[in-house]
Amino acid sequence: MQKLILGRKNHITIVSAILIIIAYVSRLGFQNEPIAIWSLIIASVLGVIPIAIQAYQALRVKVVSIDVLVTIAVIGAFLIRNYEESAIVTFLFLFGAYLEQRTLNKTRSAIKELTEMAPEVALKQLKNGEFEEVAIEEVDIGDILLVKTGAKIPVDGTVLTGEGHINEASITGEAVPVSKKKDSGVYAGTILENGTIQITADRVGEDTTFGKIIELVEEAQDSKSEAERFIDRFSKYYTPAVLVLSFIVWIFSRDIELAITILVLGCPGALVIGVPVSNVAGIGNGARHGILLKGSEVISDFSRLDTMVFDKTGTLTIGNPKVADKEIYADNVYEVLGYLASVEKESDHPLAKAVVEYIGDREPFRVEKTEVVKGGGIVAHVEGHKVAVGNVALMEQENILLSEKARADIARFEKNGNSLVLTSVDGELKALMGIRDQIRPGVKDDLKKLKKLGVKNLVVLSGDNQGTVDLVARELGLTEAHGHMLPEDKATYIKELQEKGQIVAFVGDGVNDSPSLALAQIGIAMGNGTDVAIETSDVVLMNSDFSRLPHALGLTKATANNMLQNIIIAVGVVLVLLASVFFSKWMNMSIGMLVHEASILVVILNGMRLLRYKLRK
Incomplete structure (x- = not known):
């Protein structure tokens, strides 16, 4: 029966409205007081039933909810024969609940749209x-x-x-x-x-x-932030406090109507709904823009961060190294490049793939006696020639003479952040290639936006050599750059920042980034990264689109501000209403409930503004 009645709340609201209209028409138009009174009585009884059921359900789990306050107030108004007040209060409360649910459903439209898209x-x-x-x-x-x-x-x-x-x-x-x-x-x-x-x-x-x-967006919208948990605790004590205040007022004033009015006006409806609606709308906006925020707790931390740490490869850079510079020290260029490509096809190293891609399709030479030199490169025999392909250390090991020009080229290539691939044929250096990862297009502008949004420190951590990392940092205007960093070194560095009181976000995409993503207050994974990185993160940028990062930060700041605005509106309205009871003659239950429901609508509409949030250019 309870389920049936609660499922017909909207119908009861409509019937209550019709009965109230009949009452006023009977009283004002036909001076028929009996019909007016009975219409208001029936409207009061009908209206209070679903509210009383919700109050009973709350009391069963030892919670003194808003429904308890309204039920007591309506019963009190009914007992003192103030049927007009009781009918209007129940109608406004039910109508407010209808508006609240309808508006919340709109804020959850991102989920609805997603599920409708599912094949x-x-x-x-x-x-x-x-x-x-x-x-x-x-x-x-x-x-x-x-x-x-x-x-x-x-x-x-x-x-x-x-x-x-x-x-x-x-x-x-x-x-x-x-x-x-x-x-x-x-x-x-x-x-x-x-x-x-x-x-x-x-x-x-x-x-x-x-x-x-x-799944992630649904979980995020169902989670509770620190602000929501505080409001839950606050409501737990606030609602009984209003009951006590009302009782005290009645004892001293013996004015039952005044006591009942305090019960109605003290309802913290806008306070309870204001923060969740901001949270849901903010997460919904993120989902529409390819940003998965895993819970409202993330919004709180993200909005206050002061340090953002980046992995280099695949995050600041594309993660696909390419040949950027080359020098050839031979006349037979075609043959040298053919030997180089043939040897590199024997390797699955990223640098080897970059070289093969650069040289392009050509008829391979027959490669024999391949020897992989750990940490150095490859030595092989190609068409009767001894070919060595690798770094400077391999050339020195093979006693290859490096001319002054070659050494100057090597120094220049390294300064530009290149990884080196040298090729010797029969003991002579023939080619030098510089390979480096390319910086993601637009990253520099996105980092400037992050600074404007209040991020004080932008740090890059990478397992690459320090020269390469420094070059990336200079080009992008980063605060700090640290190379030769193993996964455990990155995690240790983040711990040190946190011990200094900094709120840290880490942005990465690989399995080796998972410890840092989990350790940082906000772990941000690139959507094309590994499943482990995505699972351990707090925020996911779909399609690894770095340009979504400033929008994500701006959105969380706007959401946190919106939550605060709703709290101020809700508390302010309750204080003004309670003050009006004691310091004005015009305040009554009906006006109070009307203002109360209007405040709920205001905080909901304020929260819904986040659905249209866009980062200002």
Whole structure:
């Protein structure tokens, strides 16, 4: 019965409104007082039933809620035969609850939009080679799926055949379609705008990137911040305090109506709802802009941070080293580069891949007697020539003479932050290549925005050599730069900063970043990073888009400010109402409840402003 009544609250609100209108029409239009009084009595009884049920449910778990205050106030007004007050108070309270729920549902629209984007069916290849439409729950890892123009990608997978352009806005926030072809990765929930592709399922259901986004945002919106926990504790003691104050007023004044009015006006509704609505709206805005904030506690810490620490590779840089400088000390350039490419194809080292990519496709030479020199490079025989490819230490080990020009080039390349690849043929230096990771486009401007938002210290930590790290720091205008840092060294450095009282955020993308991401007050993972990094972080930047970082920081600051504004509005309204009871003659229960419900609507609308938040340019 309780569930049935609470499920009809909106209907009861409408009936109460109609009965109140009938009462006033009867009284003012037809001077029919009996009908007016009975209409108000029925409206009062109907209206107080769902409120009393909620009050009873709260008392069962030993909580003196707002519903308890309103129920006592309405019963008191009813007993002193103030049916007009009791009817209006119950109607306003129910109507306020309706507005509150409707507005909160709007703030949760980000989740609703995400879940509606989730694919429900897929075209799955059967054993006979034909494709059949099945429910998404019937798709397993390794299944081959067909996706046609306009359809949603049902799983995270890899393109087997076909080409097309996919709108990945649901994952990355970017509306520009991305070209996909064989071996390209695709995400569940994205839309194939043109073309036809076949994909193999790599991740299905909740394990897909899209599924994890929904799960993370839902968890974040259900979490409570420090401010919310404080308000919960405050309400626990505040509500009984209002009851006691009302009782004391009645003892000294013997004015039951005044005591009941204090009960109504002391309801902290706006205070209870103000902070959660800011939290939900802020997290919803982040989800729409490709930023996953894992809980309202993150918002509190993130908004107050003063130090941001970055991993270099894959975070400040693209993470894909390329040949940036080269010097050739031979006339037969084509042969030397051919020997170099042939040897480097024997290695899976990132520098070797960069060299092969730079030289491009060419007929490889036959490579024999390959010897990998630990920490140095590779020595091999190519077409009867002894070829050594590696660093300066390998050249010295092979007794290769380095001319003054070569040494000057080496010094210049290192100063520019390059990793060196030297090539000798039959004991003579023939080529020098400088390879370095490229800084992400736009990172410098994004770091300037972070400084304007109040980040005092920008620090880079990297396992790369100090020269390379210093070069990146100078180019980007960072505060500090530390090279030769192992994962444990990074974690130790973050601990030292925290011991100095600094609030630290760490931005990284790899498995080796996980300890630092977990240790920092705010761990920020690049969305294309490893699963471990994403799981241990507090904030995820989808599609590894660094430009989302300033928006994330600005959003958390705006959300924290919004929470504070709502607290001030809520407390201010209650204080003004209570003061009006004692120092004015015009304040009564109906006016108080009207102002009270209006304050709830004000804090909700104030919180909803965060849904439209954009970082100012």
